[in-house]
Amino acid sequence: MHYSEAKEHTPGRLHTLFADPYSAFKNDTDERQLHIRIMLHALLAQPLQQSQVTLRVIHGWENGSFEPHDLKHIDYPLTSLDELHRITNEFSLASQQRLPLPAHDVSLLEAPLANILAHSKTEDSAVNEATRNTPARWPTLPGGLALYTLFKMYHRLVYGEDDNYRCSQCETPNGLCELHEFHIEEGEFALLTPQPQSETVPTILVLHASQLGPIEQLLKKSLLLFSHS
DSSP, X not given: XXXXXXXXXXXXXXXXXXXXXXXXXXXXXXXXXXXXXXXXXXXXXXXXXXXXXEEEEEEOOOTTOOOGGGOEEEEEEEOOHHHHHHHHHHHHHHHHTTOOOOOOSSOSSHHHHHHHHHTSSOOOHHHHHHHHTOGGGGGGSTTHHHHHHHHHHHHHHHHOOXXXXXXXXXXXXXXXXXXXXXXXXTEEEEEEEESSOOSSSOEEEEEEGGGHHHHHHHHHHHHGGGTTO
């Protein structure tokens, strides 16, 4: 297994701000709301001000499905909360009119997985097919652990998670990133932040389409407090 591709539960940027980030966002934690605002300011406010944020909206998995080709997504350059409001309305209108939700043609998981399998040393088609259909086997292949780590993040954002927060390191097409994942009562989302923080590589805000409204409200309440800082 290629552990250098990804590591879960690693110290990250929030460990320099909080004594225990894993408990900072629990409902019974004192000053929880302040912790949320500090976290968003540290991880999202600056790249947003610098137009270095990509919003990734995922959808498609339903009723326990986790097939790679069924996970849909679309990326938007995110430059302001007004732009987030426009995107939220776009998805809301499509849902109300029962239209297909916006999505790119390229798959987040299917294309990278096909590339990994194509470059694996296994020529047995039955083994490759079993690996393709069993995400827990992906880490046995070069590049597979990073993809599996991202797969699990997308899965938790679709189907929920008991832990309020987790931090991982993961290789991505943009290089090594810190993966900050939040499952709090205000909404569920993840932030892929470049490491070290880059002026050219965007921070990626990932959320399920159902979370657009809640996250828009969370960011409005939190980021505007720092708009004049």
